[in-house]
Amino acid sequence: MAYYEQLRRGLGLELLAAVEHATRLIQEFPEAWPLHPASGHRKVVLPRFPFALYCLETADVIWINAVAHAKRAPYYWRDRTVSPPT
Numbered sequence: 001m002a003y004y005e006q007l008r009r010g011l012g013l014e015l016l017a018a019v020e021h022a023t024r025l026i027q028e029f030p031e032a033w034p035l036h037p038a039s040g041h042r043k044v045v046l047p048r049f050p051f052a053l054y055c056l057e058t059a060d061v062i063w064i065n066a067v068a069h070a071k072r073a074p075y076y077w078r079d080r081t082v083s084p085p086t
Helices: 002-007 011-028
Strands: 042-045 051-057 062-069
Touching (some): 011 051
Antiparallel strands (some): 042 051
């Protein structure tokens, strides 16, 4: 967010708003995005910004594991993830 705010005042806040909007969509429609069979994650791509949210759904919670940059190596964040609370 800070990086985008340095590029243009207000752009970091627009990124934050895009992440919050995607989070609300995930809450409302958790099965709207394709399920990656190997990892069980769903990938939600942000419009306008090169980021995607990766989430896991359990019986009790939808867990966002990463807000990841789409131009980096695929799944570079996977080793840093934690399991959803049980």
